[in-house]
Amino acid sequence: MAKVPVQFTLNGSEKAEFVDSGTTLLNALRDKIGDTSPKGGCHQGTCGACSVIINGELRLSCLTLAETCNGAAITTTSGIAEGGVLHPLQRAFLDTFATQCGFCTPGMIIAAKVLLDHTPNPSRDEVIEALSGNICRCTGYEPIIQAVLLAARANSQNAA
């Protein structure tokens, strides 16, 4: 199988890999680069567990070919804490008990981050809409919605 080179930044650091043509970004991140924070729940674009941010946009890494990510800036949940301080969303997920088995959590946090990056003070409906592509089977959606709203409140306090 043809190997193709691919270069991108992952959470701010440069990565360069040769991948088999057709390799998904999810598999490249997990198996080649060793960032296992995006999870594979369905590998068919329906669960959201593999969500990552590519150039500021929410993307499903199981439906993105690694070879199309040349020059991209990619962010995953493992890279959003700064200087050992949890991101406000991570803190809020902890504080509101919004994670049970934790398998959906990295994808949820990424989807929520994209929302807050674009809409710092979302309404409850906007939060629900933003998380609608992410499936959670254990926690129940209410604590997750509360976590995102809590993190957004922290945003509005910072702005004030």
Place this chain on the structure above:
Amino acid sequence: MELRKSYFADVRKDDLHEIGQPRPRSDSPGHVTGKTAYFADRNFPGMLHLKMVRSPHHHARIRSIDTSEAEKHPGVVKILTAKDVPHNVYTILILIQVGPEDETVLADGKVRWKGEAVVAVLAETERAAQEAAAKVKVDYEVLPAVFDMEEALKPGAPLVNEYHGQNYYLYDSGECRKVRFGDVEAVFAEADHLLEQSYQSSPIEHAPTETTGCVVMPEGNDRFTCYTNTQAMFFTLDNTSIILQMPGSKLHFVGGTVGGGFGGKVDVIVEPIAILGAKLTGRPVSFVYSREEEMQISSPRAAEKVVIKDGVMKDGRIIARKVTGYTDAGAYSRHSPYGAQKGAGHYPGPYTIPYVWIDTYCVYTNRTPSSAMRGFGVTIGDFALEVQMDKLARLIGMDPLEFRFINAYRDGDMKAHRQPTEGAALIECMQEASRAANWPVAKKYMAMSSYVKGA
């Protein structure tokens, strides 16, 4: 919510300081940072991928298996069939003396449900394993199948599982689990009303977000480490030891973090064959269900049918109850004989009924084997029992909650299994529910208590 300390004031200890206090969960920092290690987060150099060839038929005899084309497929390292498995016929609960062994790791001579594992293919990549699996040729002679429990119990129905010899599990109490408490039929004759209803349910899939699987690493000296998301670590370890005829000391299981299970990860399905693959190739092996497999192959909650007949008096007392329960095990036992047995224990409900008669059957059909799921064996039973309670209350024109107060068991009451009730607290729960739901009941029920001094 207010904590009512007046309940059981004379028996309670008040030096408890944990309940009601928030405690951080030890695993959530790992979850929110993406650091928690699930089994599939282990990736070893040279790891092989295992894919199953599965039966497309519900019931068929296997005439022959031809792996020669698949063998030649680039990337294929090893192909396993039934003859490679040291102890191929097993059953999970054999560890607690619930037999007979009735299920094959890889099908041998016959398949009994659509999706049953027949041949395991190990290859360098997932894709190669998948493509090679498609090249395995299995010649089937399709047999008549049975999908309905009542059909399966009829004389002359196709025999699903030869290891049982009939389409139901044979308990030591006979063809079903039984509870007998007085002469139900005689008491039915004295009831003001009789109500017989049947209730049934479909199989339910757990659909955990993380699919079932394991990753196995050979550690040399015939020892293996198996990273797995099983919910039943020691059942899995001990059954694997039986299936592979290896001492447990050679097997090191690492688990603990499960990406959702709900009872769906208690069966011993992926680990033995993955370890066998690692043993025969000397390489790490990953066996992970695709989403499609998770939905179609993993064992669901059993379909159940419950027939309840109650004799009730105008004043609200249930005087006799007769229940026949059927649990659809699918083609193999797994945890279903236990589920049906739990049903037998549960059908009297949390009520004091002086005459009870219960039969519960564990039935074999050519459907996906069912197994554990969150309270299996009693959950559908509770649905049926409580719908029945509402219907009984309506029948005699009584408030459904007051009707339950009349029948609720209290400390000291004799249960149908001849165990006196202890620590019931049901009355108190219902009083609290009546307040919380703003569903008032007559004063006399609010004055009742489950706690009977000296009981």
